[in-house]
Amino acid sequence: xxxFKFEIKAEDKETNARCGVLNTPHGxxxxxxFMPVGTKATVKTLSPEExxxxxxxxxxxxxxxxxxxxxxxxxxxxxxxxxxxxxxxPILTDSGGFQVFSLAHKVKNKPLVKIKENGVEFxxxxxxxxxxxxxxxxxxxxxxxxxxxxxxxxxxxxxYAARQYTKEAMERTHNWAKLCKTEWEKLQKDRKDxxxxxxxxxxxxxxxxxxxSTKFMVDLDLPGIAIGGLAVxxxxxxxxxxxxxxxxxxxxxxxxxxxxxxxxEDLLEAIAHGIDMFDCVMATRNARHGxxxxxxxxxxxxxxxxxxxxxxxxxxxxxxxxxNYTASYVRHLIMEKEMFGQxxxxxxxxxxxxxxxEKSRDHIKKGTFDSFKKRFLKxxx
RNA sequence: GGGUAGGUGGCGGAGUGGUCAAUCGCAGCAGACUGUAAAUCUGCCGACUUUAUGUCUACGAAGGUUCGAAUCCUUCCCUGCCCA
Numbered sequence: 015x016x017x018f019k020f021e022i023k024a025e026d027k028e029t030n031a032r033c034g035v036l037n038t039p040h041g042x043x044x045x046x047x048f049m050p051v052g053t054k055a056t057v058k059t060l061s062p063e064e065x066x067x068x069x070x071x072x073x074x075x076x077x078x079x080x081x082x083x084x085x086x087x088x089x090x091x092x093x094x095x096x097x098x099x100x101x102x103x104p105i106l107t108d109s110g111g112f113q114v115f116s117l118a119h120k121v122k123n124k125p126l127v128k129i130k131e132n133g134v135e136f137x138x139x140x141x142x143x144x145x146x147x148x149x150x151x152x153x154x155x156x157x158x159x160x161x162x163x164x165x166x167x168x169x170x171x172x173x174y175a176a177r178q179y180t181k182e183a184m185e186r187t188h189n190w191a192k193l194c195k196t197e198w199e200k201l202q203k204d205r206k207d208x209x210x211x212x213x214x215x216x217x218x219x220x221x222x223x224x225x226x227s228t229k230f231m232v233d234l235d236l237p238g239i240a241i242g243g244l245a246v247x248x249x250x251x252x253x254x255x256x257x258x259x260x261x262x263x264x265x266x267x268x269x270x271x272x273x274x275x276x277x278x279e280d281l282l283e284a285i286a287h288g289i290d291m292f293d294c295v296m297a298t299r300n301a302r303h304g305x306x307x308x309x310x311x312x313x314x315x316x317x318x319x320x321x322x323x324x325x326x327x328x329x330x331x332x333x334x335x336x337x338n339y340t341a342s343y344v345r346h347l348i349m350e351k352e353m354f355g356q357x358x359x360x361x362x363x364x365x366x367x368x369x370x371x372e373k374s375r376d377h378i379k380k381g382t383f384d385s386f387k388k389r390f391l392k393x394x395x
Numbered sequence: 396g397g398g399u400a401g402g403u404g405g406c407g408g409a410g411u412g413g414u415c416a417a418u419c420g421c422a423g424c425a426g427a428c429u430g431u432a433a434a435u436c437u438g439c440c441g442a443c444u445u446u447a448u449g450u451c452u453a454c455g456a457a458g459g460u461u462c463g464a465a466u467c468c469u470u471c472c473c474u475g476c477c478c479a
Contacts, residue, residue, distance in 0.1 A: 053431050074430075112430045120432080139432040170430080214430085245429040273430040280429075295431045302434050303427085318424070348434095356434055 018163075018210040018237040020269045024379045029387075030261055030288035033378040036238075036269050038104040038162040039207040040096060043071050045269060045290035046374050048281065048367040049106060051298060054079045055089070055099045057364075058298055059357045062101040068333060068361055069368035072103060072162075074293050077155050078110035082138050082145075086158035094160030106293070107161040109152045111168040111214070112242070112274075119172055129169070131186070149193035153211075157201040161209065165240060166194040168214040173247035180218035187216045188230045195234055210237035212271060218243060219252045221259045228260040239264065240271040241289075245280065253280075257287035264288065278307055278370055278394060282387045285374055297367050301359035304348045307366045311394050315359065320345040333365035334358075 017039055024033040036043040050057045050065060053076040057065055065073065075095055080086060092098040095105050114136045118127035128135040133148030152167035167190050171183040191213040198211045213231040217223030231239055241260070244253045257272075264270055271291035272284050281292055300306070304316045308328035313320075315327075326336035327344060335344065335358040347355025370390075377386040 051431065108430050117432075165430080242430065276429045294429050296429050299431060299433065300428065351434065353434070
């Protein structure tokens with residue numbers, strides 16, 4: 015797996031933050047990195063050119079959605095995700111585990127999901143048809159999609175699920191991760207561009223389960239390691255405590271991916287806890303819903319106070335939206351449900367996070383990350 | 396001048412004797428959103444205040460019938476359409 019060499023460039027002395035470079039067949043990824051989410055092979059509202067311009071290095075796509083439509087076979091026939099969507103930088107696909115289980119927990123009375131030892135039977139949210147995901151099929155689908163980094167099929171249990179349930183889900187996830195690895199190794203033999211498989215640590219908010227899960231996943235010795243099942247309803251302290259408790263068990267030389275996080279403050283805290291990679295829908299979804307980040311915190315563009323705001327969304331911001339438009343204009347577009355408004359806020363939010371990551375990398379290299387983080391949070395929160 | 400339909404909260408538009416401060420939609424105001432079933436969802440939306448099974452003023456205006464009227468009667472005002 016030399017294709018995915020991870021080089022640590024700097025380590026912070028005051029925190030567990032690190033700065034590195036992850037190699038992939040589609041280029042290098044500088045970490046810490048935020049990866050915009052493009053579930054259905056598009057980061058909603060933006061073109062790949064715009065993503066590139068705002069500083070995105072790697073994006074996500076989703077197995078569940080692309081499997082249901084159009085089908086991974088079609089993506090494969092069209093030349094794989096990179097070619098199909100015209101993005102030749104790195105791509106990561108999520109395994110579909112999160113979707114399958116969030117469907118299960120969203121619909122209470124009508125279970126759409128049946129968990130079995132060898133996988134999960136679920137009903138499509140689109141047409142109700144029945145499907146089955148197993149560790150093996152999740153690997154095969156992701157092989158067809160052709161991302162650079164693929165994720166093991168896991169079960170994400172709700173934050174406050176009973177401990178016993180969380181433990182069982184974790185054990186299933188362990189078992190599945192092993193099966194994923196076997197299938198992945200088989201599938202990689204015939205590939206030109208290799209794919210890195212990341213396993214996903216589970217264990218809810220239980221420290222001992224998390225440590226157990228971390229040890230298990232580390233032992234699989236895969237190219238990277240992900241932490242799942244956080245930022246799903248637990249408190250921030252609970253999340254940071256979990257990161258603290260597993261940190262000593264994570265290998266230094268492998269990239270660590272905290273799945274589904276998050277907000278600017280979560281990103282900085284998690285970096286301080288040694289995380290290298292992030293993804294989250296918040297930047298893009300919230301943008302479409304009218305909220306945006308600035309150094310001074312979170313704002314809602316729909317609020318009447320922006321009606322006469324003739325300055326950009328954020329002072330000194332270098333994003334396309336802020337360089338060219340006033341908050342008043344963006345508000346008007348959002349109020350009118352004009353899609354250009356959604357695009358402008360999406361560009362701003364994603365740029366805000368990619369810029370925050372770039373600054374973090376610089377400060378880690380300079381040894382000033384901790385004070386940078388404290389300064390940022392003081393102003394932001 | 397005659398006939399006819401109608402005048403309801405910022406707008407559109409329900410309601411046609413009590414449970415109506417008045418369905419609903421829009422607009423407005425605010426909130427939520429963390430590996431995207433999300434350009435979605437939620438709350439408020441006559442005035443006032445101790446924000447409540449609270450008080451007040453209200454369905455063109457003025458009278459009347461009734462225990463009780465946005466709803467029935469009378470007159471008036473206004474608007475659309477048709478006829479002269």
